[in-house]
Amino acid sequence: MGKLAPGRTAIFVSLGITVAAVLVLLAMDRPPICECGYVKLWHGLINDAGNSQHISDWYTPSHIIHGMIFYALGWWLFVRRGLGGADAAKRWGLPLAVFLEAAWEVAENTPLVIDRFRSVTANFGYSGDSVLNSAADIGWMAFGFWLALRLPMKWTVALAIIGEVVAGVVVRDGLTLNVIMLLFPIDAIAEWQAASTHG
Template identity: 40%
Template structure:
């Protein structure tokens, strides 16, 4: 057995890569269908689709394919890789990939419930937030896949540098990032909200 075959076996533990990809596609499709059933719009209600929306707060925030918060979803993928590596280090990487994808899809659905939408609105930056479009939500899940692959590929030190750089860049550019997002979701801070709006 050559090195490539050994790596493929470790990745899949006898289950084909195609099977894991089909499971992943099924998870993403289910995510989209659930969001549709919940009443989320398929695309931006502006009527068009763009690759990037740079507006921090506006009618296209969380509606287009990517935006400033796409970076946080890449970090989700890195975090899920780490959590599953610690929780199940001997399990096939393909299984961990499918689990990470399921976790992200589950979060995307939960994120679009009235409870979380209203919770986000307590933050100064998200007062007009009404949830994600389906294409934005699915794109966020794909971004987390990118983060998972990066975590699987890069050395630990490089992942650490990437995470810190991403968080600092986001904090500088939009006064928000994954850590601040989590804080504001769990225990909204007036001080953080004031800073975020330039106070």
């Protein structure tokens, strides 16, 4: 599936989308960095004030997996379906992925979605992301896109499964559980997550 290698224009467009998302989040009064006043490379608790405020956390694997999924979507659209002509994959694969991730970062930080996270997911203490965390999440997604570009599909799938399993075991959450609980909350999952001693 190695046909979505972005050209220079795609990289610049992707950076522009990221800057636009940062400006929108700042306009939404999201804090630029953690209100604790410092930046950490890793924050390992999911239900305290530092969650989703730093560069990486237990939800970073989810964003890497987003990149893998968006790569597959771009490949399906631009390579398999041939949307946009022969050079569309190079021009639009990465920008489409960055746009989707940036749109999610903006939506995720609206009061409606923050309240939804707090009410039905393991993130009962969630208060939204810092702008730094959102920008880092876009970067982690791009890293997942790059992995999918470079690795054989079986290794990409294996890494995605490992990321989900590790997060599920350690913090009883992850991309799959988040999607399930956001869209179709299941009491048994909520009870299992609430019984966790992590956070």
